[in-house]
Amino acid sequence: MSVRICNFPFYPLQPRASRCTRISARSDNDSSRSTSPDQQQQLNLSVLRFTFGIPGLDESYLPRWIGYGFGSLLLLNHLSASAPTSESQLRSEALGLSLAAFSIALPYIGKFLKGSEVEQRTLPEDGDQVFVISSNIGDSLKEDLAWATYVLLRNTSTIAVLISVQGELCVRGYWNCPAQMSKAQLHDWFKRKIDEIGLADVKENLYFPQYQGSAPWEFLPEGTRSLLVQPLVQNLDESQSVDGFLMVASTAGYAYSDKDRAWIGAIAEKFRG
Structure with missing residues (x-):
């Protein structure tokens, strides 16, 4: 999986608890298609990411x-021995x-190797929290999209996520969108x-860890930095077909590590094809 990391301003593309989150997804066909249940593609989507889900607790x-726990037990065992x-x-x-x-020292070593502490995301003051999903897709796919957007918002620094599958959308989080609009x-x-x-034409992963904003992207949350x-690219023999894309945004700089991008890619992969 190739990732293009860009450190320049983002200009518009040319047109044309301990808790393990598990998602079981099935892709439903469009209402305009007539296929039998046997032809419906079954996706066994298992995306696991460990988190306690306790507010204020940093799992890192x-x-x-x-280390403190087992070290204390060893000392207690040594001091209580009579023989x-x-x-x-x-x-x-x-x-x-x-x-x-x-x-005990491992968290410090990890921060030293990274070179700096990871920034914390902040919620925009003027952004609107929305949850919009296309109405002409099956209930099962709606549920899968809802869960996918939830785990992305819950388990990463993401504050806004958008998934497009074959032209149908699921938008969730904080967005800079017009007020007083219906869903x-x-x-x-x-x-x-x-x-x-x-x-819709993007065929390569794009990562902007120092996003600086540009006019066509004004719908992104205020203060977006990552x-x-x-893209959901499907290889067909010698050609490629784009089924959609997954986009996440954060107000923290360098918000998505290699592990985060691999995990987000695994979620996106389950909606491909």
Whole structure:
């Protein structure tokens, strides 16, 4: 999977708990198509991402708490022993304490290797929180799109997500959209914006870790600093067909690490074809 990382201003494209989140998806055919149930494509979509889901708890510090816990148990076991401690037990305890110390230091090592702390996302003050989904798609696909957008907002620094599958949209999060619009009007408005920018023709992953804004993208949340576009490209023999795309935006700079982009790509892959 190739990813293009751009550090220049984003100009418009040319037209034309411990909780594991598991999604089981089935793609429903369009109402305009007449296919039998046996021909419906079944997607076994399993996207797992570990998180406690506790507000204010940073899971990146989990190794530290594990190290403190097991280190304390080793010391307690050593101090409570009544019989003389054998050399083999001392070596085992020393090894265990060394592993505990490494676990405690692991979060610091990770931050040192990254070079800087990851920025925290902030919610825009003037943005509108919307949830718009196309009405002419099956209930099962609607549910899959709703869950996919939810886990992206819940488990990454994303504040706005848009998924387009074969021309149908699911938009969720904070967006800079016109006020006092019905969901049907917002749906058509987002479609026009997508057509103006030319996102339907994107065939390569685009990642803008230092997005600086541009006029055609004014529908993005205020203060957007990271933008990722993941196309749903289907290889057909020697040609490629674009079935849609997945776009996420964040107010944090460098919001999506390699692991995040791979995980987002796995979600996008399940809606391809």
